[in-house]
Amino acid sequence: MKEKKLMKKGKRLDGRGKEDLRDITIEAGKLKRADGSAYLEWGGNKIIAAVYGPRECFPRHQRSPYKARLDYYYRLAPFSVEDRANPKPSRRGIEISKVSAEALSDVVFLEYFPNTTIDVYTVVLQAQAGTRCAALTAASVALADAGIPMKGLMPSCAAGKIEGEVVLDLSKDEDQCGEADLPIAYLPNKDEITLMQMDGDMTPKEYEEAVDLAVEGCMKVYEIQKKALKEKYRQFNEGGE
Amino acid sequence: MKEKKLMKKGKRLDGRGKEDLRDITIEAGKLKRADGSAYLEWGGNKIIAAVYGPRECFPRHQRSPYKARLDYYYRLAPFSVEDRANPKPSRRGIEISKVSAEALSDVVFLEYFPNTTIDVYTVVLQAQAGTRCAALTAASVALADAGIPMKGLMPSCAAGKIEGEVVLDLSKDEDQCGEADLPIAYLPNKDEITLMQMDGDMTPKEYEEAVDLAVEGCMKVYEIQKKALKEKYRQFNEGGE
Amino acid sequence: MKEKKLMKKGKRLDGRGKEDLRDITIEAGKLKRADGSAYLEWGGNKIIAAVYGPRECFPRHQRSPYKARLDYYYRLAPFSVEDRANPKPSRRGIEISKVSAEALSDVVFLEYFPNTTIDVYTVVLQAQAGTRCAALTAASVALADAGIPMKGLMPSCAAGKIEGEVVLDLSKDEDQCGEADLPIAYLPNKDEITLMQMDGDMTPKEYEEAVDLAVEGCMKVYEIQKKALKEKYRQFNEGGE
């Protein structure tokens, strides 16, 4: 497995350069029932995000009189991966949900909505590496689509290391055979990092490089997020889909 | 398995004709602790039903200020079937409980008892095909024994299809090798069907025939239900068991 | 397994006489965070006990306006036994927790603390037979360390039967190959037995003998409990650890 050559003459297996993202499309407001929603394709990933709320918080003891509670659910559809995913929440999914909720909680003005809950559901319909960043990117658009006030849109993107080189947005092959992966979420308005995880092996210098490259990736994702929302409101003003 | 001949000269393996029920006996008020109860034998089925309530409804959020909540529990005792039944509620049992509760909820005057719950527990002690109808039949008698006001007694019975013929009340062999099974519950007072499920393969005409035959079966079961209650009150008036 | 000779010339495999305890040391107040705690070594057993409370009781419906609720948790650390213990509560652990809670509930003045709960957590870090008595002995010291008023310290100890003889405090080998085990807990102040279980085979006379011997064992354990608490308060008065 490790023998596959991941880079050739500065190009990756799928033809991308080191600092290129995979193709991304986002559509805001795909669902009727949810208060806000987004459908995203990112490389081979297909993801739907839906937002419900602010709504009354149950059970009551989870309620805060000072701010809304934000819950985030990351979920692999059973058919989204090669080996059918068990519908029970996985430990991996619970961890991703926790750090994603913490990242969004810093970005949404929760204090505007005391005693309520804002629920963000993301479902990976088809998975091809980088799903946590893709889901969080879709969730941020769905929150905006729901009209929930935020400090700004929050893009998310990973950098990684393959064959000794720091590259942007690992593909599935690169993720499996690479040396490190570093997903972040980022708030462009404030130049701050709201989510950061990493596994693999990187020198401190490579780590810094990867953070900077992931931030660049986030800036590109940010443009696509904004475009999706503009498109939605354009359609809305012209009389809808 | 499918090769067994289920009918011979218009008679079934157990000697019944097409429109015959298996033997049924019902005894009302067998249990001391329950508010109402019934013990039923139907062919090889042995079933106990107990009713508790109306009583205060917990948890509170399930309470309605407009009517009682009726819960129904269908349960196979572990030793009631050839291969020991797992004590955890099965998906099959949960479905049967749901449609049975819905059928009874149309028959009991729930609006007389706001904020309460009426719990109906049925336990199959020995199972030989047709347990859902048998349990519901016992439950209806137990509700009457508990003195809970109803639009009427609700008998339940199945019709089925074996070797191309529509017959009443399938036995275990017939259930396993037959072509269709159609259990119903029925309210004689109003000539209405309160529960209906079906699986197998029937032409629309056979389906209609089966519904009519099952209703006829219910009318016979109804007589046995009434007799059981009369017997109980006769004993009661004469000084009890 | 049963062939091992457990006694030779009135001495047991580990050199003890019939009425000897294994070595016991108890240290009160080992933990900073808990309201009371104790660390105990008893033969090869290593046990930590921590007490939290009296504190507000949740969920509310478990609250009593007449007295505190006392909960007891007996827990094997996964690495405390040869074959890794599953972290889920075992049926054995649940039974031990129940009878231990009942024993302590008779000893603690629960009526002084209405609407509250007192939680006693015991963790077996290393297990070598007799853990339920050892844990309860540690718990009693931890309750005293928490300053919770009690009728008295409650020691616990088992007697058993090996090769036809009634002996005190079974070792692991004796427990596995012996003929009976009878753990008790005892309140010296009142000469009363607060916990008693038994399995094996004993004549009524042996049973009586074993109860008396176990009580003697409890009296020895009681002295060690008192010493541990004195030591704690000595250190405290001299300026503490």
Place this chain on the structure above:
Amino acid sequence: MSSERLIWNVKKEGIIKRIKEGQRKDGRDMMERRELKVTPGLIETAEGSSMVELGDTKVIAGIKLNIGTPFPDQPEKGALFTGVELYPVASPSYETGPPREQTIEISRVVDRGIRESNMINLEELCIEPGEKVWTVAIDIFPLDQDGNIIDASAIAAVSALINAKIPKYEDGDIIRGEYQKELPVTDTPIASTFSKLGNEIIMDPALEEEKAQDGRITIYTNDKGNVCASQKGGNSSFKRDEIKNIIKEAVKQSKKPRKELLKNK
């Protein structure tokens, strides 16, 4: 009576009144299904998949094939599993956590239609009798609940099965992404759900109608026009005449969606 309940009762009466006058909010006939849009093959990680839109109700179904051991009493047959997950992405009334009775009922009704129609030739899924068979997992995931999740789920499941292919299997390993042949599908069962509101009966309830309904009946028909499964739900009871009419309509109204599904075969 609380004001919320009062408002809803008024609303419900309005819906029933309109239906009595022969009008549905979206202009449909009483016995008319909403427009059906079927998009098979959307999910590449699945062996088969389909997105079904029934009006604004959206359901996606995916098929995963794996190797398993057959049931002891059916050593020469593949195995089938159907699971619906009412994940809260689709509706504010759905909840995370273990499946509830509503979820289990829908799963079992969909499963029954597929199983009783014998639409999959399970014998062809046997690799080694008593030892190795293909197991077919049908996972159904509603994305937008605008009424009648049962029919949308049932149609999505059948469409995904029609779309499914069996992976190559060599030396005991499944080669994902390479296929040996189509899943052996022999029937096209269609579910039709009817709601009773007061004394009126309508087909394929939209969300508001479903909320106002007193009871429902689902009828599954197969290619022969026979009934292969049915289920009554909800608290109201049905007259025998009503049932007979429902069966008739179910047979009639299943033809169009059946044709739609077979188009993609």
Place this chain on the structure above:
Amino acid sequence: MSSERLIWNVKKEGIIKRIKEGQRKDGRDMMERRELKVTPGLIETAEGSSMVELGDTKVIAGIKLNIGTPFPDQPEKGALFTGVELYPVASPSYETGPPREQTIEISRVVDRGIRESNMINLEELCIEPGEKVWTVAIDIFPLDQDGNIIDASAIAAVSALINAKIPKYEDGDIIRGEYQKELPVTDTPIASTFSKLGNEIIMDPALEEEKAQDGRITIYTNDKGNVCASQKGGNSSFKRDEIKNIIKEAVKQSKKPRKELLKNK
């Protein structure tokens, strides 16, 4: 003090007062078991079964035999499992859902008596050492809780085991409904439960007495008149003299029910 609690305290005092005066509501002696009625073989789907009535308390027990693998440390022995289910059919205080500590305690006490008396010859249940043994599942289902479920469950379990037969086993298949021989039963352990109310001790508490009790002790005796299991429960403590007297009574009072059970053998 709430009025409900007040009323109960008065009632409890009344019960204790009557007992002090040597009277029980149903006229029994302090150390007397209620009438025992045993009906073995009621359930044909089980390999063994028994319905036990202890006064108005009713418990049914059923035995299922299956083939399993032995425990690694006992490769030549069959396996035993005892489960009590406190299903709410029997009492308004029972609940559905996973077993609670009360259920687990009763299951384990009943299991201990059966296991420690060695009443089943587990060696005879070995089919192929280390590979295949009979496993015996004892399922106990109270139907009417009128006090002392422990003793009724224990007696029902033993009675069902005495009633049980081993099915025929041919070519790796169990032939249900046909039997090769009786389950090898070698002892008749009897459980006797005693309640302490204030300072009074009574045997076999009826429901009201049980509700008023402060503590209880269960003693299991075997055919030799030895103790093979015991369990103290509840919050009150016991004097050593009380325990000695309880043991004496347990041995004495077990003879009659033991005879009753063996009658059916």
Place this chain on the structure above:
Amino acid sequence: MSSERLIWNVKKEGIIKRIKEGQRKDGRDMMERRELKVTPGLIETAEGSSMVELGDTKVIAGIKLNIGTPFPDQPEKGALFTGVELYPVASPSYETGPPREQTIEISRVVDRGIRESNMINLEELCIEPGEKVWTVAIDIFPLDQDGNIIDASAIAAVSALINAKIPKYEDGDIIRGEYQKELPVTDTPIASTFSKLGNEIIMDPALEEEKAQDGRITIYTNDKGNVCASQKGGNSSFKRDEIKNIIKEAVKQSKKPRKELLKNK
């Protein structure tokens, strides 16, 4: 604002104010770990164990080795499992019951550091390729939570692994208590956690500091001084410069505990 919350806000401001003035309650520097005490080998029933005290925070870790089947995609490698249990013995805010998200996050962060540093040579744990391998269960049990359970757990786990030995394995049986060799350990990953309070960043938060923190970052470094895992938690965000400084400090501050752990090797 409730009085409780008001008091806590005042307290939190006090903690942050002191830190701004360069003071921590226990006199430490901003970038200083509390005193570390490591006691390996405490538990004889485990194949390896260690008690770690980080200030007043106490964590015990134990290693159990068992025989299992390898993962299909890694037939020649042993398997590893890391579980933290936040049992309420250590803190009034911990709860019994199934693991919650906090527990799962800590388990996974500790696991990641061990796994990604390749500190255990899993190939050496293969007994028979594709059939039998050693599985290593790392169980971590905090006993006293006085802040920064993540670092204490991570250090206890690594220390217990260094302490661990592989049991003898003969004729398919593990001989517990007799050992063939040490567990093949090749690295010493060290976790360092940093808290952000307002705009201040400190290392190894004590309980009060942890309660007052807005966010945290954990950095795992390996023997080469590289980063092998990291995790941001909590609601506050971090500037890139802050992250760079944290990495630098993590590398620097890991040397002393690493030396401490290797001392016992």
